[in-house]
Amino acid sequence: MTAGATPVISFCVVGTNGADVLPACLDAIAREQRLLELPTEVLVLDNASTDESVRIAREHPVGATVIALERRQGKAANDSLLLDTARGRYALLLNEDSELQAGATKELLDALERDPRAACAGAALLRPDGVEQPSAWRFPGLGTTLAQSLLLHRALVVQSGGASTRRVDWCQSACLLVRIAASATIGHLDPEYFVYGDEVDLQRRLADNGWHTLHVPAARCVHHEGLSTxxxxxxxxxxxxxxxxxxxxxxxxxxxxxxxxxxxxxxxxxxxxxxxxxxxxxxxxxxxxxxxxxxxxxxxxxxxxxxxxxxxxxxxxxxxx
Structure with a gap:
């Protein structure tokens, strides 16, 4: 980032005990910074990890500002804290296990710059083997639940896929570019959603206030989501x-x-x-x-x-x- 320049994008990473995946996340952000040639900043919020995550974040050459919590709190509260702290016009919300593919940030940024009523832009999420995951959906309700019960989820509920940028109801926050001024009008995320559902509620409340979300298939991000047992x-x-x-x-x-x-x-x-x-x-x-x-x-x-x-x-x- 240019010294003293106001950032356009704030890369915002939240993690808990993700020392094994955090370096790849930060490496990808560093590459994106070089490709953008825009003022940026990197914020890493560590949710009271007991591994080496804080040390890794502080020593990584990306030059992140590290917020190390002593007590654990929910994902919604953590993302809201980052949105309040960020100095950029846009915040790219990332999990510690998210690995941006080259050029993803620019694709998301261009989508929001072209559409002033778009509050969020979500990337296409890939598994580590390169297979695309569903990453955009219709808002939950009785109709979508009925479609799921009839095993028509992919046909009637999933909105990701294809090659063109388009409006969708909501995108997953593993890689979600947020227009901070829009999010601030509704107080960011609701901390009552400790984990899961927080980004759905955020984008629904934004939609209720005249904003919308875009899915950007050209922006791609590997999501190294671990399976708990x-x-x-x-x-x-x-x-x-x-x-x-x-x-x-x-x-x-x-x-x-x-x-x-x-x-x-x-x-x-x-x-x-x-x-x-x-x-x-x-x-x-x-x-x-x-x-x-x-x-x-x-x-x-x-x-x-x-x-x-x-x-x-x-x-x-x-x-x-």
Missing amino acids: GAGARRRIVELHRNQERYLVAHHGPVVAWLCRPLAAWPYLLRALAALVLPGHSPRRYWWHVRSTLAPNHGVGIREAAEAFNAQLETPPAGAA
């Missing part, structure tokens, strides 16, 4: 369905949210039954989805795990006076 997987599933319920109640009311529960559980039940005979599939994992969909306000999620971690910080070590 055991207790970690179950906590993620609980948190996912808890926040899906929160969104439905907030934007459609409790009656619609209740009607959506059995519809949303049905495809998971089918998968659980199929997994009993198909090799390499876990019926238990699908059954966890069924239970959490039908009873979204029960169970231990990622929020509780973070609260337990924070509580340990306040517990004096054994033998302390």
